[in-house]
Amino acid sequence: MVEGLKDSSAYYPLTRDEVAMLLVKRGVSLGAYNTEEELIGYASAYFPGSETDNLGLDLALTGTELLQVAHIETGLVHPFVRGRGWQYRLYQELIEGIVQKKKYRYILSTVACNNYPALRNSLRLKLSISGLREKYGNKLRYLLLRDLQEPLRICPTSIIRCRHTDIELQQRLIGQGYYGFDVEYNSDALVVCYGLKDV
Ligand SMILES: CC(C)(COP(=O)(O)OP(=O)(O)OC[C@H]1O[C@@H](n2cnc3c(N)ncnc32)[C@H](O)[C@@H]1OP(=O)(O)O)[C@@H](O)C(=O)NCCC(=O)NCCS
Numbered sequence: 782m783v784e785g786l787k788d789s790s791a792y793y794p795l796t797r798d799e800v801a802m803l804l805v806k807r808g809v810s811l812g813a814y815n816t817e818e819e820l821i822g823y824a825s826a827y828f829p830g831s832e833t834d835n836l837g838l839d840l841a842l843t844g845t846e847l848l849q850v851a852h853i854e855t856g857l858v859h860p861f862v863r864g865r866g867w868q869y870r871l872y873q874e875l876i877e878g879i880v881q882k883k884k885y886r887y888i889l890s891t892v893a894c895n896n897y898p899a900l901r902n903s904l905r906l907k908l909s910i911s912g913l914r915e916k917y918g919n920k921l922r923y924l925l926l927r928d929l930q931e932p933l934r935i936c937p938t939s940i941i942r943c944r945h946t947d948i949e950l951q952q953r954l955i956g957q958g959y960y961g962f963d964v965e966y967n968s969d970a971l972v973v974c975y976g977l978k979d980v
């Protein structure tokens with residue numbers, strides 16, 4: 782399924798051990814199958830607990846907050862069926878499952894800045910861009926967060942739009958308390974909408 786990626790840096794493949802851990806120990810995986818029972822897409826949630834790969838550490842969560850973190854970890858859809866909403870459906874199911882567990886408050890994820898489908902789907906599912914930094918070695922990633930207890934509402938008069946390539950501006954906005962909550966697709970760049978929390 783990784784075939785056909787224009788930019789392979791957009792997807793960070795998991796190792797066999799990581800997949801085994803997601804499937805068996807600390808995660809939940811969902812698969813979508815076609816009528817021939819072939820796998821056409823999958824997505825996973827991971828519950829990192831006190832492990833050092835907990836994305837909450839990047840967003841300054843501490844103590845018991847870290848134990849309430851669930852990651853949306855991977856999403857991969859077969860090239861033949863991309864653009865038909867499969868990732869959205871898989872992510873939606875995973876998030877509903879996490880909500881029903883009532884054990885987790887924070888849903889976190891990382892997305893490459895140029896990965897429009899994954900970014901669009903995450904923002905539609907109410908995660909918001911809360912960080913932008915290098916992860917997994919030196920790969921630049923948006924850090925996305927959804928707080929199930931305190932849903933984010935954006936102050937409509939605070940909205941600023943910027944291109945996904947304008948890293949410095951986005952990092953400055955995030956540092957000033959802005960959240961990325963929407964994205965639009967232009968032919969040469971993505972336009973990300975940032976806003977302040979409505980209080
Ligand atoms: C990212 C990925 C999982 C998206 O899966 P998908 O099922 O095709 O996504 P969706 O059909 O839900 O598309 C979401 C949005 O992106 C758009 N989209 C999908 N593929 C697109 C493309 N190649 N170019 C532009 N827009 C695209 C869809 O039209 C939709 O937009 P809309 O809501 O404005 O209509 C899939 O492209 C993939 O497997 N990529 C490789 C692995 C990867 O990058 N995984 C994500 C890691 S975080």
